[in-house]
Amino acid sequence: MADFFNLIRNENMKTFRRPRLYVMLGLIVGLIVIISGIWAFNDNSFSMWEVSMVETTTLFWIVTIFAVVVASSSVAEEFSTGTIKLLLIRPWSRSKILLSKYISSLLFAFFMTVIFLLALLLVNWLLFDAFSGGNSQQAAMLFTELGGHSFFEYIMRYFGLTFLNTVMTVTISFMLSTIFRSNILAIGLALFIEIVVNNALQLLALIPNKWVDYLLFVHLNLTKYAGSNVSTEDGMTLGFSLSVLAVYYVLFIALTWYIFNKRDVAS
Amino acid sequence: MEDSIVRIQNVTKRIGNRTIIDKLTLEVPRGEVFGFLGPNGSGKTTTIRMMVGLMSITSGDILIDGHSISNDFEKAIGHVGAIVENPEMYKYLTGYENLIHFARMIPGVSAHRVKEVVALVGMEGRIHDKVKTYSLGMRQRLGVAQAILHKPKLLILDEPTNGLDPAGIRELRDYLRGLSRQEGVAVFVSSHLLSEMELMCDRVAIIQSGKLIDIRNVQQSRAASEAAGRILIEVDNPGAAIEALAAAGQQAESTEHQGLLVIVGDKEKAAAANAALVQAGIKVYGIRAEVKSLEDQFLEMTGGESVG
Ligand SMILES: Nc1ncnc2c1ncn2[C@@H]1O[C@H](COP(=O)(O)OP(=O)(O)OP(=O)(O)O)[C@@H](O)[C@H]1O
Numbered sequence: 006m007a008d009f010f011n012l013i014r015n016e017n018m019k020t021f022r023r024p025r026l027y028v029m030l031g032l033i034v035g036l037i038v039i040i041s042g043i044w045a046f047n048d049n050s051f052s053m054w055e056v057s058m059v060e061t062t063t064l065f066w067i068v069t070i071f072a073v074v075v076a077s078s079s080v081a082e083e084f085s086t087g088t089i090k091l092l093l094i095r096p097w098s099r100s101k102i103l104l105s106k107y108i109s110s111l112l113f114a115f116f117m118t119v120i121f122l123l124a125l126l127l128v129n130w131l132l133f134d135a136f137s138g139g140n141s142q143q144a145a146m147l148f149t150e151l152g153g154h155s156f157f158e159y160i161m162r163y164f165g166l167t168f169l170n171t172v173m174t175v176t177i178s179f180m181l182s183t184i185f186r187s188n189i190l191a192i193g194l195a196l197f198i199e200i201v202v203n204n205a206l207q208l209l210a211l212i213p214n215k216w217v218d219y220l221l222f223v224h225l226n227l228t229k230y231a232g233s234n235v236s237t238e239d240g241m242t243l244g245f246s247l248s249v250l251a252v253y254y255v256l257f258i259a260l261t262w263y264i265f266n267k268r269d270v271a272s
Numbered sequence: 273m274e275d276s277i278v279r280i281q282n283v284t285k286r287i288g289n290r291t292i293i294d295k296l297t298l299e300v301p302r303g304e305v306f307g308f309l310g311p312n313g314s315g316k317t318t319t320i321r322m323m324v325g326l327m328s329i330t331s332g333d334i335l336i337d338g339h340s341i342s343n344d345f346e347k348a349i350g351h352v353g354a355i356v357e358n359p360e361m362y363k364y365l366t367g368y369e370n371l372i373h374f375a376r377m378i379p380g381v382s383a384h385r386v387k388e389v390v391a392l393v394g395m396e397g398r399i400h401d402k403v404k405t406y407s408l409g410m411r412q413r414l415g416v417a418q419a420i421l422h423k424p425k426l427l428i429l430d431e432p433t434n435g436l437d438p439a440g441i442r443e444l445r446d447y448l449r450g451l452s453r454q455e456g457v458a459v460f461v462s463s464h465l466l467s468e469m470e471l472m473c474d475r476v477a478i479i480q481s482g483k484l485i486d487i488r489n490v491q492q493s494r495a496a497s498e499a500a501g502r503i504l505i506e507v508d509n510p511g512a513a514i515e516a517l518a519a520a521g522q523q524a525e526s527t528e529h530q531g532l533l534v535i536v537g538d539k540e541k542a543a544a545a546n547a548a549l550v551q552a553g554i555k556v557y558g559i560r561a562e563v564k565s566l567e568d569q570f571l572e573m574t575g576g577e578s579v580g
């Protein structure tokens with residue numbers, strides 16, 4: 006048996022040898038530089054943590070969308086271009102081929118998250134003051150639930166939780182692209198989740214009915230736990246949210262693999 | 273060791289309530305070039321898809337080198353190289369990267385082997401260009417290259433001559449025959465170019481509407497059609513010629529071409545007819561056997577029917 010690692014290398018090669026990667030990297034780094042630049046030019050009394058926080062809440066969804074584009078095209082494009090036929094007639098089970106794609110997609114999401122974080126901290130460290138509390142009124146608004154953490158700890162927790170949201174969104178779009186073999190659909194739905202669901206549907210959590218607590222969408226955005234493991238908004242705990250997400254995760258993964266294994270390839 | 277590299281055993285494929293392949297049974301011996309012939313929509317590609325595990329088999333089984341493609345996929349497919357329909361490659365990668373991609377998926381394919389295969393398909397000049405800049409024929413060559421990387425015992429090609437120029441077709445044909453003769457690779461090839469099959473294959477199976485209707489040995493059937501063929505005779509005066517032949521005890525018929533007669537028989541009959549005509553003072557411009565190509569036989573058998 007050849008090394009399973011080779012399959013992941015192949016998937017990474019297909020992701021990293023494409024020009025669109027440079028567009029994505031350019032957009033992420035470019036947006037951070039431009040926004041921080043304009044901000045610093047107008048008023049540099051802020052601390053780098055405040056600026057980083059604001060940019061994370063407003064820009065991070067772009068990272069998620071790029072991760073989704075890569076994950077969903079990883080499966081859907083093999084079908085739409087017909088290369089899936091050459092991929093599946095090798096001495097590898099379909100499950101392992103799909104696993105290599107999934108792992109490579111998550112690695113890419115992680116890679117983009119790290120790039121975003123590094124660019125964010127570096128650019129804002131250069132442009133703003135790292136140590137002062139900055140404009141304390143602003144800080145109070147942004148870090149409402151600092152919960153005894155330092156700014157850096159808080160941001161790392163925030164990123165960790167946001168990354169879980171990205172993993173969930175990538176998993177959902179990976180499933181959709183496997184089922185429908187269309188990345189437009191998968192990307193569209195992921196956009197919908199990122200923009201509509203994350204912002205609006207959290208209000209659902211305020212409905213007192215018990216069943217609402219078990220909806221996927223209520224738990225997708227975990228950043229409300231950035232300050233503490235118990236949400237001050239609705240009193241839910243991080244452990245509960247993670248458990249609900251885990252159940253959905255297992256369901257999605259099982260369905261994705263089942264369908265990919267069963268499907269007749271006739272494109 | 274099994275003597276057949278492929279055993280297709282009573283295979284049926286149903287999609288919905290349509291039966292696309294109906295109880296197909298075939299065997300291909302090691303090292304044979306086996307042609308798979310049928311009109312559009314007769315189920316050639318579907319059969320090939322089942323042979324390489326892209327489609328499930330409704331009932332029956334396909335064994336490759338003794339391993340079931342449905343129950344022992346990884347072992348069975350390890351001996352197979354294939355192109356199913358068009359050789360689609362990753363267009364944003366170079367030809368070389370594409371080959372490395374597939375080489376990595378199979379144990380024991382070295383970088384040296386990749387180079388060797390590139391030379392074999394005559395792609396050295398362009399292998400480091402992106403595939404999107406390739407012509408159809410170059411992609412076809414790259415397709416053959418990825419199929420033979422791991423020196424398979426069985427090569428499955430679905431219409432491989434599609435898009436090749438005459439020189440390319442000839443090269444491929446010679447190459448496939450060479451693989452079979454020198455390295456004992458069995459080749460299972462479907463094609464629309466029926467005359468191609470005659471030149472390339474040892475045996476040819478003919479399917480129609482998912483059913484096997486005949487398997488024939490190409491060289492034998494050619495000899496047979498020559499033995500009891502129709503003989504065409506070109507003369508200056510067809511009317512007189514028919515009379516002269518009738519007097520000599522041979523029945524001749526005119527054809528739609530002016531001055532062209534046809535008699536049924538072997539070489540001896542042709543010589544006798546010639547003698548009778550010359551004796552009767554009729555000018556004979558030419559005598560030739562009308563060889564029925566596999567194509568004619570094929571059309572005869574399938575009733576020249578289109579898409580079914
Ligand atoms: N996924 C599918 N669903 C339903 N019917 C299908 C499917 N794939 C193929 N068919 C039908 O199965 C039959 C055989 O198709 P197949 O592609 O195997 O033919 P073929 O012999 O390869 O034809 P061609 O010479 O045109 O390539 C056709 O009637 C086709 O319509």
Ligand SMILES: [Mg+2]
Binds near residue numbers: 316317318430
């Ligand atoms: Mg076909």
